[in-house]
């Protein structure tokens with residue numbers, strides 16, 4: 001079911017997980033704050049590999065595409081999704097209407113990319129969508145930035161375990177980062193067990209905090 005959030009952008013409500021894919025205070029606001037402002041904009045390299053846990057509506061991939069065009073940063077985007085959203089819901093989402101007309105087709109193109117294939121969508125953006133269970137996923141690439149966007153700890157604790165964070169940590173380059181919308185105590189504890197250095201940042205919307213977890217020494 002599609003729901004409008006407070007910034008006017010839409011999200012999907014999952015009955016199975018009894019939660020929305022984004023914060024009800026604003027889907028675009030939240031994605032921009034957590035993943036773009038505190039994740040993507042934290043990097044100054046000309047080329048990075050991003051790994052997203054939970055492709056879902058494709059909003060994070062879409063917003064990242066737009067930033068690659070604006071900032072002329074090359075992104076190799078890899079994302080994993082166990083339960084792809086049905087096209088009849090995707091086609092109703094209004095994300096493109098918030099952005100310049102030149103980006104309107106991109107949201108559709110990101111969704112048309114075949115699962116399991118790397119596709120180049122522009123001079124700055126290539127994407128590989130993996131239809132897989134992240135719990136059994138084997139990384140093939142070294143990652144600079146992780147968008148950790150699983151459902152909440154309360155509905156999917158297994159996604160936020162120390163073992164999962166260790167698996168991610170081992171797949172990351174030195175001087176890399178993971179960003180996520182939740183800053184629950186147990187999550188921070190599990191990230192520290194995996195050797196991440198945790199920074200608590202202001203959260204999106206009505207959330208007090210979010211996390212940027214780093215591997216290696218950078219400010």
Ligand SMILES: C[S@@+](CC[C@H](N)C(=O)[O-])C[C@H]1O[C@@H](n2cnc3c(N)ncnc32)[C@H](O)[C@@H]1O
Pocket residue numbers: 020021022053054055056057058059060080081082083084132133134135149150151152156
């Ligand atoms: C909070 S939603 C966010 C999705 C997405 N980033 C977005 O902006 O729409 C979490 C996503 O994780 C996916 N997911 C849940 N369990 C998973 C698993 N074991 N492996 C891969 N993806 C999973 C869900 O289907 C859902 O699409």
